[in-house]
Amino acid sequence: MIEDVLFSSAVHLMDKQNRDGGESVSRAATDVRAQNEIIQCDVEKLFMLTEALWTILKEKHGCTDAELVQRVQEIDLRDGKLDGKVAKVNPDCPKCSRKLMGKRPVCLYCGAEVARVDLQPFSR
Numbered sequence: 001m002i003e004d005v006l007f008s009s010a011v012h013l014m015d016k017q018n019r020d021g022g023e024s025v026s027r028a029a030t031d032v033r034a035q036n037e038i039i040q041c042d043v044e045k046l047f048m049l050t051e052a053l054w055t056i057l058k059e060k061h062g063c064t065d066a067e068l069v070q071r072v073q074e075i076d077l078r079d080g081k082l083d084g085k086v087a088k089v090n091p092d093c094p095k096c097s098r099k100l101m102g103k104r105p106v107c108l109y110c111g112a113e114v115a116r117v118d119l120q121p122f123s124r
């Protein structure tokens with residue numbers, strides 16, 4: 001996700017440089033740096049929240065680090081690859097069992113209305 005944002009920003013900068021000879025490149029680069037800092041702050045907040053939640057689970061419910069590591073690997077392996085990334089797995093249509101595309105409210109193949117996937121807590 002972060003890589004996509006930075007790549008998109010780099011392409012945007014190259015496009016600007018080609019169009020106006022680089023006059024707005026410096027300003028655009030500053031925007032990219034600011035955007036990167038915001039993303040890094042968000043990541044730090046997520047690390048802290050995750051650690052706080054994990055500490056609560058360990059203290060109040062007796063969960064172990066080994067259980068957490070195993071669960072992380074299970075999630076990582078949902079797409080068959082242990083690559084440190086969460087797979088973007090589209091759910092199946094409940095009527096025709098084909099893969100649902102994007103966040104459309106109907107199946108493209110059979111027209112069945114489906115629950116919006118963005119309402120699921122970890123859909124992306």
Ligand SMILES: [Zn+2]
Nearest residue numbers: 093096107110
């Ligand atoms: Zn369908």
